[in-house]
Amino acid sequence: MLTSLSLAGVSSASSASIPFSNGYPYGIKSLATNPNEANAMLLREWEDWKSSRITSSGASGYRRVQTASSQDYTTCSEGMGYGMLLAVYFNERDLFDDLYRYAKKYFNNTGLMDWSIDANGKVAGTGAATDGDEDMATALVFAHKRWGSNGAINYEQEAKNYINNLFRYCVEPGTYVLKPGNWGGSDALNPCYFAPAWYRIYADFTGNRDWLKVADKSYEILDQIGKFNNNTGLVPDWCKADGTEQRLAVWNGTSKYEYSYDAARMPWRIALDYSWYGTEKAKAYCDKVSDFFKTIGPENIVDGYSLTGQKLGQYHNATFVCTTATSYLTGEDLSFGQRMFDETVNVKDTAPHDYYGNTLRMLTLLYMSGNFPNLYNTSVSNTPVPTPTPTSDKYVVGDLNGDNEFDSIDFGFLRMYLLGMIDSFPSEFGKLAADVDGNGEIDSMDFAYMRQVLIGMKSEFPKKN
Known part of the structure; x- marks a missing residue:
């Protein structure tokens, strides 16, 4: 050894x-009780995550993020977005470039990635999934800011092309509703794809100020959903723009109108908009979520609730603990937030279902420890303050x-x-x-x-x- x-x-x-950030301009800077221990833990967890999720198998000479054995080690655009974000925050440029080159192999005629690729490199699901593409686009912006664009990949131009394609194909004309791909819109959307902090970056980076209207519309839809959730802040996996239930034929008429595995990401995406930009609507939303889960307790959170808070799930896992924990960065209860952070450290999923929750856990541990600064507006130093x-x-x-x-x-x-x-x-x-x-x-x-x-x-x- x-x-x-x-x-x-x-x-x-x-x-x-890791960035060794000093936290965020708004809200709580970090939920970690010991920053030194948290930074060491992050580096260990990063190496462990890569050993499970990063592979060159079936990647045509590059590297890809693989899902779990329960999903046949496929690759999805969602995972590639997460992987690229993590690579730029952990300052691993070679890995970042490999991931992006792999993803770009599967760009379709919209300039967005087909959402699912099997372990052998064949397209398994066509069409875009907006969340994966917007995370990859944001990671490219951050790569440009962190490393510059004079190398083999022009991150700046790639990012602008990507963001423009997202606006063209994944924003509903006239309403500014974020579509779940190059389909849907007001009649079918996924709230947890909303990433208003990303859209503020896009507006400034590309000069397309209509991205701010996409951010505003995201909060309007959250307000509409609020009419049906009894002030819990919980959102459904899927719904319509008026907040009501959506039953799509592709689900054989079954409902996705509950706080389940898609919706669980909502607190993380919204909390960032407060930590980075001080958006009051983001704080108001996260405060509702944190107040609800405070009545449940960190150790008792399960994998699913009705919008009004009725317990539907049975498993205590990384997905629901880590994303819930991020909502406490916008509030004032540091003590409870620290309990949530500690529970996130303690709860780690095991095979064969170890892709989704552990990847979100890796991202949110970075964020909750104060190490997820806005790389677009922040000059990041890898050296602690003397x-x-x-x-x-x-x-x-x-x-x-x-x-x-x-x-x-x-x-x-x-x-x-x-x-x-x-x-x-x-x-x-x-x-x-x-x-x-x-x-x-x-x-x-x-x-x-x-x-x-x-x-x-x-x-x-x-x-x-």
């Missing part, structure tokens, strides 16, 4: 980093992630630092703790001492705690 962390093993190492030199009793020598002990995780962080893959450590005292020989520098000698302590050749470092 230890030899896999040696300098010779760098070719397979991740270059991941702190005064602490006294010797304020950190553990060798502890680079802030968990108050030295272990192989810290050794891995030092390896990445020495190879230039990261320029800082999760712990605010990381650079002091990394100098384990006390010579005032972080170098290969520190790396050697760490290895010797890990394998038992030495019992302690030259520099004392």
Whole structure:
């Protein structure tokens, strides 16, 4: 195990980093009680998520986000959007480029991605699914802001083309209702596809101010749904623009008029509009959702409710816990929000149903820990804010992630630092703790001492705690 962390093993190492954001301009900045522990946890969870979800199999030389075994490891545009967002936030450009090139292989004549591709690379579901496409478009905007557009992919132009195609095919003319794809509209829509924070970015980035009307219409529809949910804030998976039930022939007349797996994403998408832009309607919506779930408690949330709050589901899982938790970023009850964050950390789905909930969990953990800044308007630094030199009793020598002990995780962080893959450590005292020989520098000698302590050749470092 230890030899896999040696300098010779760098070719397979991740270059991941996180933004180390200071939170958001509006609402609660973070629900994590210990930022250092949260940042270390995020990097571990990111590596675990990639090991389960990222594959080159069936990807034509690129990489794709695969669903779970219960879904035959297919790829959907939704997952590609999530994957690209995560890649840009974790600063993994090569992965981002692979994901986008794979997705673009399946753009249809609308310039949007066919929504489902099987594990062998064949189109399994034609037509767009707006949520996946808008997440990919937003990720391209963020890539342009983070990395520039002078490389192999012109992120800026790709993003503008994508956003213009979304407006042309997925916004209903005249009403500005967001369609679920290149079909539907006022007569059939999916509320959880509404992403008003994205639309404010699109309006400024492309100059098409009509995107602001799409954001406004999204809130109008939420108000219409509010006439039927008894002030719970819960929305249905599918409905009409007037908030009433929709039964489509493709569902054999069955109803999707309940707070189920699609609708569960609504708090996350709306909360971002308050955290980033201070939109009062976003706060009002999230406050209703958070008030409702406060009566239930973090440990008792299940996978489905009627719009008025009647319990319909039976499983306590990542999808419903993590998305609900985001609604507490817009309120004032930090203590309960921290309980929701802790429950999100604790609840992780297992195979064969480990794609959807765990992917939302990864995104929302970033957001709730203060590490999901608006990359369009924010200059992101991967370096924590400098702190005064602490006294010797304020950190553990060798502890680079802030968990108050030295272990192989810290050794891995030092390896990445020495190879230039990261320029800082999760712990605010990381650079002091990394100098384990006390010579005032972080170098290969520190790396050697760490290895010797890990394998038992030495019992302690030259520099004392």
